[in-house]
Every structure is written in C-alpha cells, then in structure tokens.
Amino acid sequence: MKINVFLPKYMEKFKCINSSCIDTCCAGWDINIDEDTYNNYTNSTGELKELLEGKFFFNEAEHDFFNNGFMALKDGNRCPFLNCNMLCDIHGGFGEKNLCITCKSYPRVFNIVDNIYEKSGLPSCIEICTKAFLDKDKMEFIENEEEINENDIEIRRIIDSEAFEGTESLFQYFWDIRVISINIIQLREYSIEERLNILKNFYWKIQSSYKLNDFDGIEKLLDDFNNEYIDYESLKGMNFKENNDFYMDIAKDDLLENIRGIRLKQCVNEYKDGIFNKNDLRTYLEENPRYFDEIDEYSYILENYLVNQIFKDLIPFNKGEEFLESIKVLINTYKIIKAYIIGIAMNSKEKINEQQIIRVIQSLSKDIEHNKVFKELLER
Incomplete structure (x- = not known):
C-alpha cells in the first residue's frame, strides 16, 4: 500500500550495495525468524526444503511473532545461507518473498508516531553510516509517499501523543521535546559534549517539574x-573527563569475550594496544589534547x-518517562565511541579521519545492544 512516510533525508539515497x-549484515549476531516465515520454512518442499534442511531452529526461550525461530549460525556467527560471494542463497535462488522479516527490512527501522509511519536507518550498516553521517550539513527530515507492505516490516515502537493530551503524562509533549532535542544537538556554536550537557539539563528540568506535577512549568520551559x-x-557545563577506570573497563576481557562482530x-584489540603503556591515560590525554582536537574536526x-539516534529510538521516550535514564545511555554510548576512536589513533599513530570514526560507530552499533557487558556500562 502507498502511505506517507516521515524520514531523514539520507534514507532517500540509501540502497544496499550487497x-x-x-x-555483511549476515554475520555477527543472531538472525531471528518471524512466525510466518518459520511456518513457510517448515512446510517448504523441493529445492527450498533441501536448502533449508538443518539450518534453522525453533526459539524455545522468547517466543513471539518476530522471534519464532533463529538461523543456525556457522563459524564466525555467519548465516548458513551466506555464500562465498557474500550473497544470500535464499534471496538468489528463491526470491525476496522467502526471506524473513529481519532480512527484508534491515537496516531500516520503522516506528509509528501519531499514525504516521517513520523510517530511519541502523548505524550497524556501513552504508547507512556513509550516507547519514558524512554529510557536513545538518540532518534534515522530509515526508515521502512510499509503497510499504506491512507484512514485510517490524514496527519497533508506536506512540500516540494525541491520546495523552490533557493527561498527567509527558507523552503529550512528545513533538515539542523531540524537536527541541534535535535542535539542541544541532547547536553548532557549542561542542558535542556541551550540547549533550544542555540536552541532559533540558531533560532534568522537565523531570523535576514532572515530579512536582508542575505542568504549567513544563509548558513554559x-x-x-x-x-x-x-x-x-x-x-x-564542562567537556567530559573520564577517569582511568572507564578507559580500562571498555577493554576488559569479559567484554571482549562477549563481542560477536569481527570488526x-x-x-x-587496537584500542587495547593503543592504551597499553599508559598508566594514567586521563593525564596523558589532558597533556596531548590533539586527539580531542582531531575529533572536533569531525x-x-x-x-x-x-x-x-534521537529520531530512530524516539529518545527520550524509549525509556518511557524516565528521561534521565535515556540521556545517560546516549551519553555513555558517545563516550565509548570517542574513547575507542582515540585509543585506535594512539595505536596507529595516524591522524584521526572520517573513516576511522565511521568504522568505530558501525562496528560498535552492530554489537552494543547484544552485549551484556556493554549494557552494564551504558546504564551506569
């Protein structure tokens, strides 16, 4: 069906480069199979049945429509249908209609806000990173008419802000809070860390008024x-200054053991090598500010x-009405990205560049939501 879709402008240009x-999006994580596709695979015949044999299994743990089963991954956490040409045997031999919803829709993310479909891209896809983040202009948003098959997508979140008008819920202010959040992050007269501090203070002011039931104060704010x-x-506020424990924690063995993505x-490992001989990394970085300056260039x-992230995850409403929990995760994610970029640059002895930053963002995004150690670090 044809519907209006609200999306960042970069999604107009996005196309999988196969x-x-x-x-590859076919390795490095679990690949879940929705119920309809699982039934299709179970009841398949002929050559498709032969191809599928022993390569998928039922999900005994968290059974729901989108997680009815999983692909039986091979060495390197690779999908069993990923061939030596880095192409999908199901798609190539039997068409897109036989792919699960995860494979049909990735790296696209769909939400519905006030009955409008929203589409954005996951930064775990390197092509999304390239199209979305290397543009030196501010990210813009547009509305397009698109053909969308609802059976081929997973809606991550649904928000109906209009249903909360006049209630004691922050969801009634969804659009104001979202627009202000994006505007703050695009305040280019301030550093990224100053912008994150402003955003955190904005959320803190809202939460403080909310706890006092002061909705007039929220509306004035x-x-x-x-x-x-x-x-x-x-x-x-001040630019972030991490302590040495932070730099050590993001290189811990238990974190590395839980990482599935090769990149x-x-x-x-490059980060660990870069910081290896620095007993007091915080002091070293304060005395060598070039790393911060190089990141600021980008x-x-x-x-x-x-x-x-704010648009895709509906931040800060991805944590309900706990805005400070949401901004904490966003800030900690930024801190980890920044630290890895610096440590890798220390190891390579090269000047930080666009591709190094994109490499860290993409590879971390692919793993961070699926690694229990990262989860603990993000929620500190």
Whole structure:
C-alpha cells in the first residue's frame, strides 16, 4: 500500500550495495525468524526444503511473532545461507518473498508516531553510516509517499501523543521535546559534549517539574526552548573527563569475550594496544589534547549520529518517562565511541579521519545492544 512516510533525508539515497559492502549484515549476531516465515520454512518442499534442511531452529526461550525461530549460525556467527560471494542463497535462488522479516527490512527501522509511519536507518550498516553521517550539513527530515507492505516490516515502537493530551503524562509533549532535542544537538556554536550537557539539563528540568506535577512549568520551559529564550551558556557545563577506570573497563576481557562482530573485536584489540603503556591515560590525554582536537574536526559526524539516534529510538521516550535514564545511555554510548576512536589513533599513530570514526560507530552499533557487558556500562 502507498502511505506517507516521515524520514531523514539520507534514507532517500540509501540502497544496499550487497557484495560490495566491506561488512555483511549476515554475520555477527543472531538472525531471528518471524512466525510466518518459520511456518513457510517448515512446510517448504523441493529445492527450498533441501536448502533449508538443518539450518534453522525453533526459539524455545522468547517466543513471539518476530522471534519464532533463529538461523543456525556457522563459524564466525555467519548465516548458513551466506555464500562465498557474500550473497544470500535464499534471496538468489528463491526470491525476496522467502526471506524473513529481519532480512527484508534491515537496516531500516520503522516506528509509528501519531499514525504516521517513520523510517530511519541502523548505524550497524556501513552504508547507512556513509550516507547519514558524512554529510557536513545538518540532518534534515522530509515526508515521502512510499509503497510499504506491512507484512514485510517490524514496527519497533508506536506512540500516540494525541491520546495523552490533557493527561498527567509527558507523552503529550512528545513533538515539542523531540524537536527541541534535535535542535539542541544541532547547536553548532557549542561542542558535542556541551550540547549533550544542555540536552541532559533540558531533560532534568522537565523531570523535576514532572515530579512536582508542575505542568504549567513544563509548558513554559518548552515555550522558552522553542523560542530560544534560554541561556545555553548556563547549561553547557564542562567537556567530559573520564577517569582511568572507564578507559580500562571498555577493554576488559569479559567484554571482549562477549563481542560477536569481527570488526568490533579488531577495534577493541587496537584500542587495547593503543592504551597499553599508559598508566594514567586521563593525564596523558589532558597533556596531548590533539586527539580531542582531531575529533572536533569531525563533529558533524557525531552530531548526525546523535540526531539519528534521537529520531530512530524516539529518545527520550524509549525509556518511557524516565528521561534521565535515556540521556545517560546516549551519553555513555558517545563516550565509548570517542574513547575507542582515540585509543585506535594512539595505536596507529595516524591522524584521526572520517573513516576511522565511521568504522568505530558501525562496528560498535552492530554489537552494543547484544552485549551484556556493554549494557552494564551504558546504564551506569
């Protein structure tokens, strides 16, 4: 069916580059099979049945429509249907209609907000990173009419802000909070870390008023931010200074053991080699600020990444009405990305560049949501 879709402008240009990709979406994580596809595989006949034999299994643990089964991964956590040409045997031999929803839709993310479909891209896809984050202009959003088969997509989140109007819920302010959040991250007169501090303070002010049941205060705050009656200088805080424990924690053996992606393992090992001889890394970085300066040259990449996260994950509403929990995860993700970029640059002795930053963002994004150690670090 044809419907209006709200999306970041980069999604207009996105197209899978298949075997030309330097990574593959068919390895490095579990590949879940939806119920309809699982039944189709179970009841298949002929050559398709022969191809599928012994290569998928039923999900005994978390049974729901989108997680009815899994592919039986091979060495390197590779999909059993990924051939030597880095192409899919199911797609190539039997058509897209026989793919599971995960494979049909990746790396696209769909949400529904106030009955409007929204589409964005996952940064675990290197082509999404390239199209979305290397644009030096601010990320823009547009509305397009697109042909979408609802049976081929998974809706991650649904928000109906209009249903909460006049209630004691922050969801009634969804659009104001979302627009202000993106505008803050695009305040280019401030550093990325100052912008994140401003955003955190914005959420803190909302939460404080919410706990006092002061909805008039929330509405005045939103009005002040919308009309830029805000003293950003008083909210920007200081640039982040991590302690040595943080730098050590993101190189721990138990974290590395839980990493499934080959590219991220390489990144973390290079990071470990880079910081290996630095007993006091925090002091070393303070005395060698060039790494921070080099990252600042590419602040547009990190800006676009953060804006994409806010839009894709419906931040801060991805944690319900616990806004400070949401911003904590976003800030900690940024801190980990930044640290890996610096450690890898220390190891290579090369100047930080666009491709190094994209490499870290993409490889980390592929693993971070599926690694229990990362989860603990993000929620600190």
